[in-house]
Amino acid sequence: MxxxxxxxxxxxxxxxxxxxxxxxxxxxxxxxxxxxxxxxxxxxxxxxxxxxxxxxxxxxxxxxxxxxxxxxxxxxxQMPSVGDTGDEEPSGMLRIACSQSLAQATLAAAIAAYLKRHRQAAVDLRIDNRAVNLVEERIDLAIRITNQLDPGVIARPLGTCHSVVCASPAYLEQHGTPRQATDLATHDCLTYTYFGKSLWHFEHAGESVSVPVSGSLSANESVVLLQAAVEGAGIALQPVFSAAPLIASGQLVALLPGYRPHAMGIHAIYMSRAHPRAISCTMLAFLAEWFAAHET
CATH class of the missing domain: 1.10.10.10 (Winged helix-like DNA-binding domain superfamily/Winged helix DNA-binding domain)
Known part of the structure; x- marks a missing residue:
């Protein structure tokens, strides 16, 4: 066998x-x-x-x-068979799951570019901040930003998600600008909803620094926290791909230049299949190229 x-x-x-x-x-x-x-x-x-x-x-x-x-x-x-000429045109429906922030900032553009190249392919993009069950929800591919992969999944690294600490000029004018990471403990920080304390992790002068943060607003989707930061609700830790345009326009200010937030991996998660479809293989290859070309 x-x-x-x-x-x-x-x-x-x-x-x-x-x-x-x-x-x-x-x-x-x-x-x-x-x-x-x-x-x-x-x-x-x-x-x-x-x-x-x-x-x-x-x-x-x-x-x-x-x-x-x-x-x-x-x-x-990653090893195409010797007899694979690559002539099979990707076709059919591919169901992809990812978070709203990633879909909005980069994945929608990547998928649009893929569909222009492969006219017989179609994508059903499922937006959800939670980690979906691929089997139960019949998802072909999940794009996740995490450093803690479940042991029972197959994952292909696509890129790296860098983050930035930022706040609006109005917030900083009213509450002051943090100069070091430990100052964040005294600020109103916008945090993700989950049980336990929120810890923001940094690299500084070759050492790891972890700061417990809290605030009056938490949410389970980073897009909401990003908009709240623009409105002056507090300090946010955001993916660079989401925050960069707002920092460039002056709506947000990047903070703590000497502290580098821990990066996270961007992974394609999928189920093993005895005979993977052409659309799955080509989408994985395309996304790997896309994130390599657009990494920030």
Whole structure:
């Protein structure tokens, strides 16, 4: 049996948490999925899952094998087959999920450029700030800004998201300008909604600095916080791709030039497939080129 396919089946089982879910996603019979799993266990020389009546969970050997298979599949995805002439025109619908800020600032333009190049392709762009479940919501591709990837996903790095601390001239005139990162603790900072304290992380003079911040306004979408900063509601930590035009126009002022906010990775997250479609492969390649050319 094809070990590459066996690895994809194994990773998909781990992602779905069941053989039947993997069979549906891969358009295979459950018996075939079971055969590929048996092949993987023979290949690895270990039992890869603990099986119960409702769900299966990875064994310790399964965790190690999952990481190795993800590395293997990542390399395989970047290696076109010898017989692939690249003549297949991308077609059909591709469902992509991403946050509003990323879609608004750069992804919409990238997808528009892709669709001009590939006239038979179509994209359904799902805007959501939360991390969607690719299997349950039938998403082909999720573009996420994060440094903490889930262990059960396949991810392709696309670029780096740099951030900037900024505030409106009106806010700074009324409350003063922070000169060092620790000054932020005494300012009204616009934070993301989540449990626990907000910590903003910086690099300064070769050392890491983390500052607890708080304020009167929080939100789960950076576009809202960006507009609030323009209106003078407080100090914001924003992606450069969102804040740069407002800084250039004078509506916002970049702060703390000696402190560099921690950068985050931009990743394409997708499910493993035994036979990836041309539209998926070409979109991944196109986005990698796009973010490399437009990185700020």
């Amino acid at each position: 094809d070990r590459i396919v066996a690895a994809k089946v194994f990773v998909t089982i781990a992602e779905c948490g069941s053989l039947s879910g993997a069979a549906e996603l891969l358009d295979m019979s459950r018996a075939m999925v079971t055969r590929y799993l048996a092949e993987m266990e023979t290949w690895s020389g270990a039992r890869l899952f603990h099986r119960t009546t409702r769900r299966i969970n990875l064994t310790a050997a399964g965790d190690i094998t999952l990481l190795r298979c993800q590395e293997l599949l990542s390399l395989a995805d």
